[in-house]
Amino acid sequence: MDGTALQVNTPDGQVVLAAGGPYVVGRARQADVVVVDRRVSRRHLILESGADGWLVRDTSANGLWCDGRRVGNVNVTTRGGQVRIRLGAVDGPEIVFVPRSDSRPEPPGRTEQPGDPLTALAGAGDPPGPQPRRVVRAGAADDDVSTLQHQVVGHDRRVHRLRPGRMMLGRSQDNDVVVDDLLASRHHAQLRVGPQRRVGGVGGSGADGSRADGSIVAGNGNGAGGDGAAGAAGIAVEVVDLGSANGTFVNGQRVVRAFVAQRDVIAIGHHLFQLDGGTLVEYVDSGDVTFEVKSLSVWAGPKQLMHDVTFRLPARSLLGVVGPSGAGKSTLLNALTGFRPADAGVVRYAGRDLYAEYDELRRRIGYVPQADPLHGQLTVRQALEYGAELRFPADTTVEERRSRVREVIAQLGLRDHAGTPVSRLSGGQRKRTSVALELLTRPTLLFLDEPTSGLDPANDQSVMEALHGLARGSDGTAGAAGGGASSAGEGRTVIVVTHSVLFLDLCDYLLVLAPGGHVAYFGPSEGALRFFGKKDFKEFVAVFRELEATPGDVLAARFRASEYYVPSAVVAPVVRRPPALLPGIRQQPVMAQLSTLVRRYLRVVFADRSYLRLIIAFPFLLGIIPRVIPAKDGLAALPEPNPDATKVLVVLVLCACFMGMANSVREIVKERPIYRRERTIGLSRTAYLGSKIVVLTAITTCQCVVFTLIGLLGRLPANAVLLGSPLGECLIAVVVAALSSMMIGLLVSTLVDNADKTMPVLVLVTMAQLVLSGGLVSAVGRPVLEQVSWIAPARWGFAALGSTADLNDVAKLGRVGPRGDPPDPLWEHSGSTWLLDVLAGVGVGVVALVLTAYMIRRIEPKVSRRRTIADPSS
Numbered sequence: 001m002d003g004t005a006l007q008v009n010t011p012d013g014q015v016v017l018a019a020g021g022p023y024v025v026g027r028a029r030q031a032d033v034v035v036v037d038r039r040v041s042r043r044h045l046i047l048e049s050g051a052d053g054w055l056v057r058d059t060s061a062n063g064l065w066c067d068g069r070r071v072g073n074v075n076v077t078t079r080g081g082q083v084r085i086r087l088g089a090v091d092g093p094e095i096v097f098v099p100r101s102d103s104r105p106e107p108p109g110r111t112e113q114p115g116d117p118l119t120a121l122a123g124a125g126d127p128p129g130p131q132p133r134r135v136v137r138a139g140a141a142d143d144d145v146s147t148l149q150h151q152v153v154g155h156d157r158r159v160h161r162l163r164p165g166r167m168m169l170g171r172s173q174d175n176d177v178v179v180d181d182l183l184a185s186r187h188h189a190q191l192r193v194g195p196q197r198r199v200g201g202v203g204g205s206g207a208d209g210s211r212a213d214g215s216i217v218a219g220n221g222n223g224a225g226g227d228g229a230a231g232a233a234g235i236a237v238e239v240v241d242l243g244s245a246n247g248t249f250v251n252g253q254r255v256v257r258a259f260v261a262q263r264d265v266i267a268i269g270h271h272l273f274q275l276d277g278g279t280l281v282e283y284v285d286s287g288d289v290t291f292e293v294k295s296l297s298v299w300a301g302p303k304q305l306m307h308d309v310t311f312r313l314p315a316r317s318l319l320g321v322v323g324p325s326g327a328g329k330s331t332l333l334n335a336l337t338g339f340r341p342a343d344a345g346v347v348r349y350a351g352r353d354l355y356a357e358y359d360e361l362r363r364r365i366g367y368v369p370q371a372d373p374l375h376g377q378l379t380v381r382q383a384l385e386y387g388a389e390l391r392f393p394a395d396t397t398v399e400e401r402r403s404r405v406r407e408v409i410a411q412l413g414l415r416d417h418a419g420t421p422v423s424r425l426s427g428g429q430r431k432r433t434s435v436a437l438e439l440l441t442r443p444t445l446l447f448l449d450e451p452t453s454g455l456d457p458a459n460d461q462s463v464m465e466a467l468h469g470l471a472r473g474s475d476g477t478a479g480a481a482g483g484g485a486s487s488a489g490e491g492r493t494v495i496v497v498t499h500s501v502l503f504l505d506l507c508d509y510l511l512v513l514a515p516g517g518h519v520a521y522f523g524p525s526e527g528a529l530r531f532f533g534k535k536d537f538k539e540f541v542a543v544f545r546e547l548e549a550t551p552g553d554v555l556a557a558r559f560r561a562s563e564y565y566v567p568s569a570v571v572a573p574v575v576r577r578p579p580a581l582l583p584g585i586r587q588q589p590v591m592a593q594l595s596t597l598v599r600r601y602l603r604v605v606f607a608d609r610s611y612l613r614l615i616i617a618f619p620f621l622l623g624i625i626p627r628v629i630p631a632k633d634g635l636a637a638l639p640e641p642n643p644d645a646t647k648v649l650v651v652l653v654l655c656a657c658f659m660g661m662a663n664s665v666r667e668i669v670k671e672r673p674i675y676r677r678e679r680t681i682g683l684s685r686t687a688y689l690g691s692k693i694v695v696l697t698a699i700t701t702c703q704c705v706v707f708t709l710i711g712l713l714g715r716l717p718a719n720a721v722l723l724g725s726p727l728g729e730c731l732i733a734v735v736v737a738a739l740s741s742m743m744i745g746l747l748v749s750t751l752v753d754n755a756d757k758t759m760p761v762l763v764l765v766t767m768a769q770l771v772l773s774g775g776l777v778s779a780v781g782r783p784v785l786e787q788v789s790w791i792a793p794a795r796w797g798f799a800a801l802g803s804t805a806d807l808n809d810v811a812k813l814g815r816v817g818p819r820g821d822p823p824d825p826l827w828e829h830s831g832s833t834w835l836l837d838v839l840a841g842v843g844v845g846v847v848a849l850v851l852t853a854y855m856i857r858r859i860e861p862k863v864s865r866r867r868t869i870a871d872p873s874s
C-alpha cells in the first residue's frame, strides 16, 4: 500500500480519505461519501487504496462517465494526477479524485472544487492535519430538488416519530413538534400522516390527496423519483401551512399544502425537516454551510458591469470585498443578496441555488446598509424592540421579542448602551446596533455595505472585530465593548464591502475587484499581501491606484495566471426559466404594522424634546401673526370695503399651509435608509404612509385649532353658510388647507434626496401659495393663473374662509371702480360653494397622497428578478 490519501471533491464538499478503505460513495445515507442525486446508485462506487494507488470500483447500475464516455473501473495514482468522473450519466454529478501525499485538505481558495474541506459541513473549528474518515454529503444537479437536506447539516439533529393522523408543528409548546424559532408562527403547519394508497403509480396524486377513509394518496410532483411520497415506510405525508406569517416551504418553494416524499425538505424558519422512513428528522441551519459563487456576470444594456466572478467561502468565514470606486462592489453586493440578481452565473448557499429558492433563502439573509437604518431619538433597546415587532410574526409575545432583543444586545456588546439614544452612540456602537437589528432574525448570511465608512480607526477595528466574531459564532465584541454573552454555536457567513484597508487582516478572505467588475484577487487575506507585493494592509491603498490605472481584463488575466485562481466548472450554459415574481415577505397584517409604526413615530416625536417644544410653540407664535393686523372692525361687512378682513384671512391660510408642509416635508427623506431596509423585510407601504398621515394629521390639526382660535378670537365672520357655526367652518377651512399642504410636503419629501433640499422647496411652495391663494392677487378671469391656482391648497382654504366670511361683499369686489377686482365665484356666501371649496381642498390632498404613494417606489430598494439565466454552472 502506498499510503497516499485521496481527496474527493463533490459538487458541494470535500473529504480527504486516509489510505485504506473500502469507502462507499453513493446515494445511501450510510455511504461514506453521500452524493444525493437520483442518477446515483445507493452504492455507486467503492474506493480502495492499494500498492498502485487508489482503485475506483464501479458498483452502480448507470456507471461511471468520463469525457462523455462510460468507463469501467478507474485507477487514481499520484503520477496520473487528478481524475474527474461523473456519476450515473454523461451529465451526472461530477466527482474529482485528487491523490494527496500529505492527507491535508487544500486551502479553500485553491481547489478546483473549492470549499473548506471537512469544515464546510462539520464546522470551522476542526484542527488541521490528518483527518479521520468523514462523511461528506454532497449536492447534485441544479434541478434536483431531492438533494437539499444534506447541505444544511448543522449540529442539531432531532428525530420525531411520525404517527398516523395530524401532527402539529409550531412555536408554542402544545405542538407535536415544537419549532423553537421566532420566525415560526405559534401553530405554523400540520403534517397529515396516513396510510399510502397507490393510485396509478408514484407521482399520480392530484391536488388534495386526503381521502374520506383517512388514508392519503401517495405521490408528489416534486417528489424524489424512485421513493415516492414517504413510500419507504408505507405512509403518505402531506404538509399543510396553517396561515403562518413566514410560510412553509417544500424544496425551497412556499406551499399551502403539498405531499412530501422521502428526502424532500420542509423548511420552517431556520428549521428543516426531512422524512426518513417513519420518522421526521429535524435539522437546524446553524450557519455551518458554504457560500459559493460561480461565473457571475452582470450587464447594464451592452455594458458588462461584472465579469465572471467566482469564489467559494467555507462556513463561518468573513470575506472582505474591496476595490476602487466604481469597481462594481455594489453591483456584486446586489447580486449576492439577490436584490438584483446577476444576469448569468449561480450563487449557492448550502449548495442551494439562491436565485431559484430565493423565496425561502432570502429569510436567511441579513443586510446592513451603509446608512444606519435607525431613528436617532430612540434608545438602542427601543430601536431593537420596534425592529423585532416588524420582523417577527404578529403572534410573538412581547416577552419573546424582548428576550431576543436582550440576546442580540449582549451578542454585540451593547449592554452598557441599551438605554442610550442612538444619536449619542459612537459610530462603532451605532453600526453594531444596526448589525444587532439584523441579527434579530438570526441570518446565516450577513452582508454589510461599508460599515466602517466615516469611522475612526478605533471604531473601525471594533466593528471589524465584531464581524470577525459574528462569522465565527464567538463573541468578537467582548474585547471592544466590555463583554457580552457568548453566542458560540451560531456562526454565519459574513460578507463586508469596505473602503477601509487598515483591518483587512481580520477578514479570512479578500475579494479585490478591479474596474469593470473583474476579479483582481480572491483568496486568503494574507495571500493578498503576497499577491500584490505589499508588507501590510496600510500599503494597500496603493493597490487601488494600481487597479485604477490598469485595464480590468489585464488584472483578471494576471490573477487567473496566479496560484490563487480557482476556475469554475466549465460546462455548457443552461437556460433556466426566469423565477416567478415572489410574494411579499410581510410578517404581520397591515393594521398591526400601522400600529407599530404609529407608536414608534410618536415615541420618536416625544423623545426629541426640542422638536416637541417647537411644535407646541409653533401655533401660538403663528397665531400672533394675524393678530398683528389691527382689523378693528373684524371681518364685518362695512358700507365701504374692509381690506383688513382679506389680510387676516390670507395670513391665516398661509400660516396653515406653511405649518402643514413644514411638519411633513422632512419626514420621509430623513428616514430613507430606515424605510428602504424595512421595505425589504416586509414593511407595508400603506402602513408606512398611514403612520405618517395619522401622526402628522393629529399634530397639524391640533396646531390649526390653536392658532385659528388665537387668530380669529373676537373677529369671527357674522354668519355660517352650512354648519351653523362660523368658527367651525373657519376651522375646517384652515385644517383642510393645512392637511393638503402637509400631503404636498410628504410628496416633496419623497422626491428630494436630501433633507437640506427641503427648506428652499418649502419657501418656494409657500410663496407660490401666497400668490395662488387669490387673496393677494385675484385669480378670477386670469387664464393660466386661475387654473394653476386649483392645485394650491391655499386657494381652496382661502375660498372656503371667504365663502363663510362673504368676502365678495366684505371687500366690495366688482363695486369699486373699473380697476377693482371682480367678485370670486368660489367665495360666494352659500353652503354649496363652501362645500365645493372644502371638497376641492381635500381633493388636492388626496391627489398629493396618491402621487406620494406612487413616487415613494422610486426610493425603494430595487429587487428585480433576472430575465433569462444563462447558467454556466454544473
Ligand SMILES: Nc1ncnc2c1ncn2[C@@H]1O[C@H](COP(=O)(O)OP(=O)(O)OP(=O)(O)O)[C@@H](O)[C@H]1O
Binding pocket: 300, 303, 305, 323, 324, 325, 326, 327, 328, 329, 330, 331, 332
Ligand atoms: N444601471 C447602470 N447602467 C450603467 N452603468 C452602471 C449602472 N449601474 C452601475 N453602473 C456602473 O457600474 C460600475 C460599478 O458600479 P458600482 O456602484 O457597483 O461600483 P462600486 O464599486 O460600488 O462604487 P463605489 O465604491 O463608488 O460605491 C460603475 O462604473 C457604475 O457607473
